[in-house]
Amino acid sequence: QGQWLLMATARSPTNIAVIKYWGKRDEALILPINESISITLDPDHLSATTTVAVSPSFDRDRMWLNGKEISLDGGRFQSCLREIRRRAEDVEDEKKGIHIRKEDWERLHVHIASYNNFPTAAGLASSAAGFACLAFSLAKLMNVKEDCGELSAIARRGSGSACRSLFGGFVKWTMGNVADGSDSTAVQLASEAHWDDLVVIIAVVSSRQKETSSTSGMRESVETSSLLHYRAKEVVPSRILQMEKAISCRDFATFAKLTCADSNQFHAVCLDTSPPIFYMNDTSHRIINLVEKLNQFEGEPQVAYTFDAGPNAVLIAKNRKTASLLLQRLLFYFPPPTGSELTSYLLGDKSILQ
Ligand code: PMV
Numbered sequence: 001q002g003q004w005l006l007m008a009t010a011r012s013p014t015n016i017a018v019i020k021y022w023g024k025r026d027e028a029l030i031l032p033i034n035e036s037i038s039i040t041l042d043p044d045h046l047s048a049t050t051t052v053a054v055s056p057s058f059d060r061d062r063m064w065l066n067g068k069e070i071s072l073d074g075g076r077f078q079s080c081l082r083e084i085r086r087r088a089e090d091v092e093d094e095k096k097g098i099h100i101r102k103e104d105w106e107r108l109h110v111h112i113a114s115y116n117n118f119p120t121a122a123g124l125a126s127s128a129a130g131f132a133c134l135a136f137s138l139a140k141l142m143n144v145k146e147d148c149g150e151l152s153a154i155a156r157r158g159s160g161s162a163c164r165s166l167f168g169g170f171v172k173w174t175m176g177n178v179a180d181g182s183d184s185t186a187v188q189l190a191s192e193a194h195w196d197d198l199v200v201i202i203a204v205v206s207s208r209q210k211e212t213s214s215t216s217g218m219r220e221s222v223e224t225s226s227l228l229h230y231r232a233k234e235v236v237p238s239r240i241l242q243m244e245k246a247i248s249c250r251d252f253a254t255f256a257k258l259t260c261a262d263s264n265q266f267h268a269v270c271l272d273t274s275p276p277i278f279y280m281n282d283t284s285h286r287i288i289n290l291v292e293k294l295n296q297f298e299g300e301p302q303v304a305y306t307f308d309a310g311p312n313a314v315l316i317a318k319n320r321k322t323a324s325l326l327l328q329r330l331l332f333y334f335p336p337p338t339g340s341e342l343t344s345y346l347l348g349d350k351s352i353l354q
């Protein structure tokens with residue numbers, strides 16, 4: 001056995017939920033208490049790129065995130081690695097003289113290098129892109145034959161929302177009902193081409209790391225918020241049906257109403273948690289006001305807003321014309337700091353809007 005190195009690289013975009021997932025019914029398997037629907041973003045702007053490599057010279061599994069080594073000890077990385085290794089197949093590369101039998105994967109070690117092209121852990125779903133990319137690139141390296149639906153259940157073990165990033169366009173994460181969670185997977189509702197008028201604008205209110213992780217926030221909400229349980233049982237199931245219909249008919253008014261209402265209810269659940277969790281700040285609230293006023297003025301919704309576990313606004317405009325109107329308003333109310341360049345301000349290089 002000479003020395004050799006085999007690599008695979010993948011890129012995964014992040015996704016933004018329009019009907020939110022918040023709360024687990026099984027923490028170890030990461031099974032949700034309600035279904036969720038998301039839009040997968042364009043990979044050019046918000047994505048993770050991951051290269052995985054295997055070599056007989058590696059003595060342990062290691063991972064670097066944005067160039068800095070991180071520990072792989074956490075249960076989430078371990079379960080993704082374990083699930084992929086269990087499904088690994090033979091790999092042959094005659095030219096390089098590589099012959100890996102499927103049983104060899106148990107003792108071979110991998111090195112993983114992942115980069116995000118956007119702020120990590122600032123409520124922009126960096127873990128969604130990261131774990132989707134990890135599962136996909138490892139599956140390629142180890143010649144795993146499973147399709148994206150099955151891989152989504154593995155990505156889910158890293159971060160719940162990651163399962164939705166295995167598909168583009170509009171995606172639903174189904175609850176599933178078997179005990180091992182194998183049917184709690186993502187399904188594509190429609191491809192990006194189905195509704196390509198929509199324009200997503202992300203207003204980076206702060207690129208600082210959030211104070212309450214989604215994992216601990218969810219646990220606290222499940223334990224203390226009665227609103228969360230009411231929402232999961234009485235509100236989300238019908239919103240999921242309405243949202244599926246709105247997407248299939250490209251009905252923007254219904255889509256926007258549901259998206260805004262669901263984001264607001266998720267943040268109401270956070271407030272209903274004890275101690276309360278505040279993910280949005282004053283700037284986030286001012287952005288909500290701006291969008292509500294714009295929609296009122298136009299007579300029907302032209303822009304939807306949604307906020308994840310952080311203060312940054314994800315704004316979805318009906319089309320390019322509305323997007324440019326929205327951008328003008330944003331720049332009027334949140335002008336670039338004196339001396340800063342408009343393009344870098346618009347591309348979010350700085351922590352903006354404060
Ligand atoms: O999958 P996690 O642990 O990053 O949780 C994501 C939770 C929200 O982003 C707030 C909602 C969602 O459905 O993505």
